[in-house]
Amino acid sequence: MFEAAAWAFGPCIAAVPYIRPVISIDASFLSGRYKGKFLAACGYDPEQRLVPLAFALVRTEDEACWGWFMKFLREQVVGPKKFCVVSDRYWGIRNMFKRPQYGWQESVEPALAVHRYCMQHLCENVYKVSGKDKGIPHKFRNKLANKKKKRAFMKMWDELRVTNPEAIDYLKKCGKENKTDTNERMRPERWAQTFDTGARWSLMTSNGSESLNSRYKVERRLPVVGLVEGTWYKNVQWFNERKQIALGRQADGERWPKEVQLKVMKHTLKAALMTVVTIDIERGEFEVQVPNEKDFPGRTWKYKVLINRNYQPEDPQLPTRRVTCKCQKPQLTGIPCAHVVAICGTYRWEVDEFIDPLYSTENMVKIWLSSDFHCYEDEGNWPRYDGPVVFPDKNMINRGRRKKDRDWMGHQLQGTVKEHRVAEHKPEYVVEFYVLAQE
Structure with missing residues (x-):
């Protein structure tokens, strides 16, 4: 029975040494015949363009699934380099950073990762706890969380302490391991740029991974094989387009974006x-x-x-x-x-x-230059596959879809075995494809 899959492409892995050490992660729903979650991780080039790093298809969004995907990301994509991860405050993601088996533990020396919260998600929470004060989003984003000077930060903090004490109480607890522990220190570095020490490189939101998920809106309607192929074709397109842009910047003598x-x-x-x-x-x-x-x-x-x-x-x-x-x-x-x-x-x-x-523009060229994608060979040239046959779980079928949509995507079922061959015998464009089989 199919459980989960994670995949990454060679050119994306080759770009990792040249991106800033910040990763944005996010999850989105599958919207087609099958239920499940689509996970994505991305970095950024010097012009703030998204650099896709890895993808996963899982049953649900919890600590085990996030930990499994992030372990794949650590071992197969980014390696041992220390990274800052920007995400929302979902409990499964926060717990994952406490577990040593996933490779992203914060509480060791030297730390394996730095976890930071998305400013936009936190802004929505502050807006709710403050009684939906319409002035709070602007004050929080522009005059508190995004400020670099401590003097300006403290000025707005003191103002909110008078006008919106509920928001201040929420922010004091935000980031703590135990919210009810009054002796535990505040953790403003998780959400305020003033105390960040440069770990997040001024990237305050996880909008990158959310934008990446939205770009796969059509592919998220497809079963596994269609989804993997969709990410492959779009990455081929992006790398070729952005390589030409980067080379054009370099030819024009632009040293910086x-x-x-x-x-x-x-x-x-x-x-x-x-x-x-x-x-x-x-x-x-x-x-x-x-x-x-x-x-x-x-x-x-x-x-x-x-x-x-x-x-x-x-x-x-x-x-x-x-x-x-x-x-x-x-x-x-x-x-x-x-x-x-x-x-x-x-x-x-x-x-x-x-x-x-x-x-630098030179660094941007290095990110997009490795567009070493290859075409699929004819199925007749694929090596013989003798591995397990994986079937879709009938319990994961979305019964709410119309019969027309189910019939349109039903032909993709026959590809559940084919994906093993693509993953196992084409390492030049699919690094690793995990399939967990349940007896």
């Missing part, structure tokens, strides 16, 4: 109003004075900046920390802030020197 260029340009305009005070150039210590910040007009704020131009990071999980600034933007994003740009302007240093190389 447009989004990074616009941020640096914006910071350059801000830097024109700042004053740089050199404390010790040999030690790389500077003070940058900023008059009339947007939230605090009439005041001059002083930012301590430390620059080490020869720094080699010990933890590849974090951005290249050649720069640390009081505003935290270089540490959290890997992109120099306006204070660093002001120092570069003073000493005629190249700003590009302080942008993390994972954002």
